[in-house]
Amino acid sequence: MISNKNKFYFILLICIVILIASFFLIEKPKVKYFEYDAYIIKSEEYGFNADNDKIHFGSMYVNDSHVRKRWFTISNDFDKNCIVNILVEGPLAKSIFIDNNNFILNKSEQKELEMGLAISANEFPLGKYEGKVKFEYDCIK
Numbered sequence: 001m002i003s004n005k006n007k008f009y010f011i012l013l014i015c016i017v018i019l020i021a022s023f024f025l026i027e028k029p030k031v032k033y034f035e036y037d038a039y040i041i042k043s044e045e046y047g048f049n050a051d052n053d054k055i056h057f058g059s060m061y062v063n064d065s066h067v068r069k070r071w072f073t074i075s076n077d078f079d080k081n082c083i084v085n086i087l088v089e090g091p092l093a094k095s096i097f098i099d100n101n102n103f104i105l106n107k108s109e110q111k112e113l114e115m116g117l118a119i120s121a122n123e124f125p126l127g128k129y130e131g132k133v134k135f136e137y138d139c140i141k
């Protein structure tokens with residue numbers, strides 16, 4: 001007859017094996033996100049900001065219609081090829097355009113993209129308008 005102590009160790013061993021196996025067998029989420037704030041200020045002054053901590057579109061003068069463009073480079077630092085989808089959220093979503101979206105970025109590849117903001121003179125009153133730009137990497141098996 002098997003003692004209770006041996007049963008305990010046997011069950012413990014099975015649990016450890018299952019835990020280790022699940023770590024290697026269960027697929028980790030393959031979608032990764034990077035999110036950046038974006039904004040423009042509509043004011044009675046012109047201005048720009050060249051910092052790269054956010055996607056800055058600067059300041060737009062009150063009665064002007066503008067298309068502001070920003071160029072940036074994205075890279076795939078993952079160990080697989082990825083489909084990149086760029087999403088824009090918030091009040092600026094309808095005004096921001098991206099020259100290339102839903103594309104494959106190969107492992108270790110870099111790509112330069114153009115992002116623009118088109119605002120008509122009467123589209124927004126004075127103020128600061130913000131949004132979020134989300135870069136979604138869906139890695140391919």
